[in-house]
Amino acid sequence: MEAHVTPAATYAKVLGVLLALTVITVLAAGFNFGSWNVVIALGIATIKASLVALFFMHLRHDKPIGAVIFVTGAATLGVFLMICMLDSDARTESAVRPATRDAGAPALSVGPSPSAPERRSPESRRLP
Amino acid sequence: MSTAATPHGEFLQHHFTTAEQQADAGKIGMWLFLVTEVLLFGGLFVGFAIMQSLHREAFVAAHHQLDRVLGFINTVVLLTSSYTMVMAVHSARTDRRKRVVVYLLLTLICAGVFLGIKYVEYSHKFHEGLLPGRYYSHKGDSVPGQFMFFSFYFMMTGLHGVHILGGMAVILWVLRRAVRGDFSHAYYTPVDLVGLYWHLVDLIWIYLFPLLYLIK
């Protein structure tokens, strides 16, 4: 039982900000910021998520254990994502991808590569 | 929650000594459960991120098939439902029993609208043959490989939809108890905890929306 009761007006204000941010993210998607697209979209999403967590989920005024649990979970997911992406990038050719797909099945190399990781580009696939 | 009557409070379970202890424990339990949901969905996000980085063009081409307007409306609906949900908790804490019922009902309605819009979106996809995996039958794709995007689209929004349904069920249960007048400033834990769950469902959509509908 938290001692602090958030005033109703605060909740309304937070909703207002959330809705505004939603409009902004949709508008921003209409422009092309290159590689910043992802950063902007996920950045805005994270701000929205933080508002929901801090105010609607009351993390701002609760005992810290809830926040600790939540952050730990998010961090664990972050570790999983980062290392999987790191590995995937490190074994994928970064050469410019051809506009047309070749239909050949990609060759899988087994075992650690002797030199640079020359892995198959796993992007060819067949239509059913 | 238990309704066993004890000397020190109607809803205090026998193994807790104070109501605060019980409420705190419940909150810890719910946050732990939410973390499991984050990691469950997180797996799909990781898969999506990696497949998208490997098949960027196909994913970009595919996502144009999604209706941004409907996605935007659904985001607004879900954010609003988070507001009505937290207002239900607030009403319980300030002893406004009728408002608890009203806000819970509004939350349910928002959830229903969300699912309704998703039904419209899904129908359109089925109609166009924009289906997951081996069932993808859309014609005229300039960029091949778009079935993979729809595999993820349906898995992620589908799992999310299942959680909305589950959320509606527990909100209904809490609504029943609210009508019975169980909740007050002294005891509002079920509303609080169901609210936390509902906010998480909203949180997941906050990320799903830009990822699926917006990012190029």
Next chain:
Amino acid sequence: MTGNYLSSPRGLKSWLITVDHKRIGVMYLFSVLFAFLLGGIFAMLIRIELLKPGHNIMSADTYNRVFTLHGAIMIFLFIIPSIPASLGNFVLPLMLGAKDVAFPRLNLASYYIYVAGALFAIAAMVTGAVDTGWTFYTPYSTTTNGSVGLMTFAVFVLGFSSIFTGINFIATIHKLRAPGMGWFRMPLFAWGIYATAIIQVLATPVIGITLLLIIMERVFSVGIFNPQLGGDPILFQHFFWFYSHPAVYIMILPGMAIISEVIPCFSRKTIFGYKAIAYSSIAIAGVSFLVWGHHMFVSGQSQLANAIFSFLTFLVAIPSGVKVFNWIATMYRGSISLEAPMLYAISFLLLFAIGGLTGLFLGALATDVHLHDTYFVVAHFHFVMMGGTVMAFLSGLHYWWPKMFGRMYSEKWARVSAALIFVGFNVTFLSQFVLGSRGMPRRYYSYLDQFQPLHVFSTVGSWLLGLGFLIMAVYLWASLRRPMDAPANPWGATGLEWQTTSPPPEHNFENAPSVTRGPYDYSSPEPTSAEVEA
């Protein structure tokens, strides 16, 4: 003896709807022991088949199913729930001075979910079974016939049982400790269970989504793991091992937690380095999430990832090493007595050390190229899981048996059984280190003639193991038929669970305990009931 948790309330229904953590613990105990029996029978069948190369008692296809089921049953139905759900459920609230776990109804739900998962697994077994290995690697698991969908769904369901147990224990430890029991007055068993629970909560959902994705691949060909569709089979392995490596720490941490209780008691000496052991449990839980790629060194993972994972794998050995040294230091100059719990604890020290050290051979990239997918790996994980966790489980089972059931067992037959199990285990699995380093691959139905002598030796060891467990089943069963005459504290141990009757009453303590001294205070006589204040 007037009413205890076993005798009251009476009737089958009272057991089926119980929310008493002690009864739930007992139900779990019999369930996991049954799973161990089933998995053990499959193990014996494997070892009989391997007495000679080629066909012996089963076809190659059947063999693949048998070793898959052995692994899946032992891991998901036995070892992961074993200590936490049975002994942990029973002992933890008592040890903390609580009346129950934080969420008793969730506890019962956890048990029924376990039963449901077990039923799905049995259904999978009898409708064609699975031949993918317990690791379900793609693309084989997504394309092969057999009851893969049912079995993966069974494991998915079992995951929820594990998650709910973890949630319950974390909340219990945070909120239900008796007055005066700060975090650093908690017994180390609780610390171990706490670290285990953290892993259960964080890791299990990832295997959950992985299993769902296998089902999605089989039903919809979603493509994520299928290289022909642009997917990535190595990604499957990342997903799978992200849970399954921390899972092995779900298996060992509770075992270590038991050892931290038993060794001080049977050395009559306080634990050496309490805080180091407590912190190392948390450290193991944390670092366990960073090493999963060491199962994938030769699968095609990038060299960058290989290097990172190998380095981190060496780090994770350190906290385990700290514990082993501290346990030995606890025994040093202690007053050692060799009852069954201590025999198993000492076995643990030796066998876990071997198991842990052989993990380092596998964690080094160069040697792993030679040893991966050989019997060396099989020997390594049996040393840590059986030589480690199972020995610790048996130690805890014998330690808390009188508390749980109010009876002692035959110490003589317990020692016979422990000796047979120790010898049988080493005969079975030491030989497998040799087999593996000489090139015998794992999961192979047939093999070159030169490997046969060691295979025969290993199989004979499995018969000794079987005999040891058979004797144990007999004397434990006999114990249950004796009168309930065990004292409250047969071992003279510290800890709140010994301050109540054997077996405890339904509500655990006649008077709510409060704590004024640290755990493991063996220097002064154990607290009498008078010291436990109302």
